[in-house]
Amino acid sequence: xxxxxxxDVTQAQDDDRVEATDxxxxxxxxxxxxxxxxxxxxxxxxxxxLIARRVREANVYxxxxxxxxxxxxxxxxxxxxxxxxxxxxxxxxEGAPSLDPALLKGGVPVFGMxxxxxxxxxxxxxxxxxxxxxxxxxxxxxxxDTASVLFNGQPDEQSVWMSHGDSVTGAPxxxxxxxxxxxxxxxxxxxxxxxxYGVQWxxxxxxxxxxxxxxxxxxxRGAGIEGDWTAANVVDELVEAIRQQVGESRVLCxxxxxxxxxxxxxxxxxxxxxxxxxxxxDHGLLRAGEAEQVEKDFVDATGVDLVVVDAKDQFLSALAGxxxxxxxxxxxxxxxxxxxEQAARDIVGEHRGDNDHPVxxxxxxxxxxxxxxxxxxxxxxxIKSHHNxxxxxxxxxxxxxxxxxxxxxxxVRQVGLELGVPEGxxxxxxxxxxxxxxRIVGDVTAERLEVLRAAxxxxxxxxxxxxxxxxxxQCPVVLLADVRSVGVQGDGRTYGHPIVxxxxxxxxxxxxxxxxxxxxxxxxxxxxxTNEVREVNRVVLDVTSKPPGTIEWE
Ligand SMILES: Nc1ncnc2c1ncn2[C@@H]1O[C@H](COP(=O)(O)OP(=O)(O)OP(=O)(O)O)[C@@H](O)[C@H]1O
Ligand SMILES: O=c1[nH]c(=O)c2[nH+]cn([C@@H]3O[C@H](COP(=O)(O)O)[C@@H](O)[C@H]3O)c2[nH]1
Ligand SMILES: NC(=O)CC[C@H](N)C(=O)O
Ligand SMILES: [Mg+2]
Numbered sequence: 001x002x003x004x005x006x007x008d009v010t011q012a013q014d015d016d017r018v019e020a021t022d023x024x025x026x027x028x029x030x031x032x033x034x035x036x037x038x039x040x041x042x043x044x045x046x047x048x049x050l051i052a053r054r055v056r057e058a059n060v061y062x063x064x065x066x067x068x069x070x071x072x073x074x075x076x077x078x079x080x081x082x083x084x085x086x087x088x089x090x091x092x093x094e095g096a097p098s099l100d101p102a103l104l105k106g107g108v109p110v111f112g113m114x115x116x117x118x119x120x121x122x123x124x125x126x127x128x129x130x131x132x133x134x135x136x137x138x139x140x141x142x143x144x145d146t147a148s149v150l151f152n153g154q155p156d157e158q159s160v161w162m163s164h165g166d167s168v169t170g171a172p173x174x175x176x177x178x179x180x181x182x183x184x185x186x187x188x189x190x191x192x193x194x195x196x197y198g199v200q201w202x203x204x205x206x207x208x209x210x211x212x213x214x215x216x217x218x219x220x221r222g223a224g225i226e227g228d229w230t231a232a233n234v235v236d237e238l239v240e241a242i243r244q245q246v247g248e249s250r251v252l253c254x255x256x257x258x259x260x261x262x263x264x265x266x267x268x269x270x271x272x273x274x275x276x277x278x279x280x281x282d283h284g285l286l287r288a289g290e291a292e293q294v295e296k297d298f299v300d301a302t303g304v305d306l307v308v309v310d311a312k313d314q315f316l317s318a319l320a321g322x323x324x325x326x327x328x329x330x331x332x333x334x335x336x337x338x339x340x341e342q343a344a345r346d347i348v349g350e351h352r353g354d355n356d357h358p359v360x361x362x363x364x365x366x367x368x369x370x371x372x373x374x375x376x377x378x379x380x381x382x383i384k385s386h387h388n389x390x391x392x393x394x395x396x397x398x399x400x401x402x403x404x405x406x407x408x409x410x411x412v413r414q415v416g417l418e419l420g421v422p423e424g425x426x427x428x429x430x431x432x433x434x435x436x437x438x439r440i441v442g443d444v445t446a447e448r449l450e451v452l453r454a455a456x457x458x459x460x461x462x463x464x465x466x467x468x469x470x471x472x473x474q475c476p477v478v479l480l481a482d483v484r485s486v487g488v489q490g491d492g493r494t495y496g497h498p499i500v501x502x503x504x505x506x507x508x509x510x511x512x513x514x515x516x517x518x519x520x521x522x523x524x525x526x527x528x529x530t531n532e533v534r535e536v537n538r539v540v541l542d543v544t545s546k547p548p549g550t551i552e553w554e
Contacts, residue, residue: 036080038062038219041069043087043097043115049368049510051083051113051204053408058216059227061234063406067097074103081109081223084116086202090166091115091122092129099123104196109223111215112198114164120198121186124172131169133183135162138207141187145178148190149222150197154210160187160201161208168200190222197222231411231418235267238403238415242271245401246361250347252340252398253278253363254388255306256433257294260365260404262425263416265304267403268363270419276363278304279343281336284312284449285435288457301422307347311339315437316446323443323482325554326385332434333391341397362398364388366405367412369509373550383550387433408508429474430509438554442481452479454533455499459525463503466521473512475503478542478553487537489530496537499529504551512546 038055040062042048048064055062065074067087074082082103089096099119104110112120118128139162143151160181168186171177179188179199187200197218203211219225246268253265255278268276282291291308299306318331344359366388374390375382385391404412409430416426432438436456440448456477463475478500487494501522506512526539542549 036061036078038081038083038223038225039074039077039079040064040083040085041067041074041116043067043085043119044089045085045087045115047202047204048085049372049408051085052406053411054204054212054215055083055219056229056411057212058219059229060219060225061229067099071100071102071106075106075108079108080225081111081219083218084110084112084119084198086114086116086163089115090128090130091118092166104194109195109218110197111218111222113204114200114202117198117200118164118166118168120196121168121170121172124175124196126168126172126175127170128166129169130165131167131183133167134165135181135183136164137162139181139183139201141179141181141201143179143188145176148176148178149192150188150190150199150214150217151178151210152217152221154213159207159209160199160203161205161211162201164200192222195222231414234415235270235418238267239271242268242401242403245399246272246275249275249360250358251276251361251363251401252344252347252359254336254340254365255280255294255298255304256365256431257290257298257425257428258365258431259409259416259426259428260367260412261363262298262302262365262421263412263419264363264365264402264404266302266416266419266421268401269304274305276305277343277347278306279340280306280308281339282308282310282312283315283332283335283339283435283437284446285315285332285437285444287431287436287460288453290431298425301425307343309339309343311335314339316444319437319444321443323441325438328437328444328554329385329387329391329434332437333385333387334393336387336433337393337396337398344398360399361401363401363403365412366400366402368406368408371405372510384552384554391434408510410508427470429469429472431474432552438552439476439478440481441478441483441553448479448481451497451533451535452477452499455479455529455536458528458532459501462521462525462528463517466518468503468515468517468521471505472503472515472517473506473509474551475501475515476552477501479536485538487530489537494537496535498538498540499533499536500540500542500553501525502542502551502553504546506546506551509551512551514541514543514545517541 040051042064052062052064101123138159141160143156167184171186175189175191177186177189181187184200190197203214220227255261280294295308315335318335370386370389373383374386413426436452437444459477480498484495503515503517504512505515
């Protein structure tokens with residue numbers, strides 16, 4: 001299940017850590033889709049993006065907006081409907097985010113969940129109070145009208161996921177109460193005339209048995225939305241939005257050969273064809289065989305116009321002596337941009353005479369998780385600065401083209417399949433842009449990279465041989481360069497470094513669990529790494545989920 005809980009993990013104070021500041025916060029996406037959106041108003045919820053995602057699963061386009069956005073601005077987006085999220089506050093407290101009653105009078109269908117439900121009640125003149133009857137987790141609900149818009153055709157007893165301490169003690173006038181629980185006599189209400197609906201629970205989490213059905217009923221029946229938004233529509237809309245944004249300008253695409261940039265490149269290719277040049281940076285932090293694979297196999301499979309830049313020395317010298325993860329990420333983000341700037345100058349030079357248009361735009365395969373982890377969500381904490389978002393330098397001259405910025409990886413894979421991107425690329429495991437640079441705990445040197453590359457190649461080879469590639473989301477292999485332990489090899493003492501295996505299963509990288517790789521496969525990897533990589537005398541397995549751990553160690 002997806003959730004944004006990871007972004008809420010409080011970071012331990014550490015004087016050596018490069019602190020994330022407000023300056024790290026990132027701007028809203030530049031590309032906007034043309035379908036009328038369903039706006040998810042975020043009241044500080046754990047699950048705002050999850051709601052948006054569930055709306056898209058109902059084939060309706062959706063975007064998250066902060067509760068602080070003025071109503072006029074929300075209505076200016078011409079929303080097809082509005083969903084109000086949950087949130088940690090209590091509506092009757094001073095300073096709690098409130099709902100402007102004007103939003104409920106704009107003629108747009110509205111659906112409130114939990115805090116959003118309570119905020120509707122307050123705005124409509126009902127009452128909310130702390131009753132001492134909080135409900136947390138799976139809760140039996142009684143539906144009192146199984147023919148209503150929300151509950152049509154559903155059983156009159158269903159299990160819903162609750163997380164509330166406050167309850168509605170007085171329903172607003174004109175609202176029909178259609179469900180109740182022990183702690184929330186008013187657990188759902190509906191008003192078909194004003195097209196206002198709400199539930200006290202969280203239909204967006206999979207533990208609410210009929211959650212998706214309730215949401216779909218609101219969207220399709222209550223709001224009368226067609227539900228025709230599919231990967232095919234999104235391709236058309238994104239292509240059109242890219243054309244609008246880019247015009248006649250030349251465009252560079254930062255292409256890693258990974259899923260996201262390949263799909264982004266395919267979209268831009270479709271939109272502005274020969275205005276596009278892809279740039280792949282070999283920063284010396286790649287895995288064994290990767291540069292060759294992108295240079296040859298990728299071009300063979302897609303036919304893109306690709307420039308490969310060898311920037312190994314530039315990155316390694318910029319990273320020399322740096323061990324702080326955030327500092328590494330910012331250096332890598334900056335050096336990437338410096339490489340793209342140079343490439344832009346070279347490309348303009350090449351085309352001088354037949355093309356006067358400078359390279360104004362840089363395409364990146366940024367996804368929503370990159371944005372939210374970099375602190376770009378509504379009030380979300382900075383967990384780590386992804387090189388392509390929070391790691392961008394302040395003096396960035398390019399305008400960014402990031403068509404996938406509000407999507408999750410599994411949605412991007414659907415878009416990729418729709419575009420005909422080869423399956424071998426669509427189903428590739430993710431590999432982070434900062435590469436092995438954030439898998440060496442300690443500073444990055446050419447020698448350490450060699451060690452890690454050798455261990456990583458063995459782990460990948462054995463996991464592939466065991467047929468586990470599609471079961472595993474990705475398996476970072478991490479070198480603890482500043483840790484040494486004693487071993488005995490060939491009857492002699494060794495004092496080597498540990499390698500950590502971090503196989504994880506996930507749907508979208510927002511949450512993850514460690515993969516139960518069979519012991520015999522782990523044994524083989526361990527034996528081979530310790531036999532074949534001289535500097536390593538110990539292999540350990542990371543058995544932490546996300547949260548609390550992140551997938552990468554840095
Ligand atoms: N070596 C590289 N050369 C050029 N651009 C890169 C490189 N590595 C990353 N990027 C850029 O940074 C973006 C973010 O990297 P990220 O790893 O999240 O995505 P990806 O590599 O496209 O897909 P995946 O998540 O499947 O690895 C990429 O989409 C791409 O635009
Ligand atoms: O392109 C990227 N630039 C980055 O700076 C970066 N940091 C993490 N990752 C990848 O993002 C996903 C979530 O990773 P974490 O759980 O470690 O935050 C995982 O798939 C990670 O591999 C990155 N990708
Ligand atoms: N999850 C929520 O939206 C909770 C709403 C409110 N804070 C309550 O406890 O009732
Ligand atoms: Mg990648």
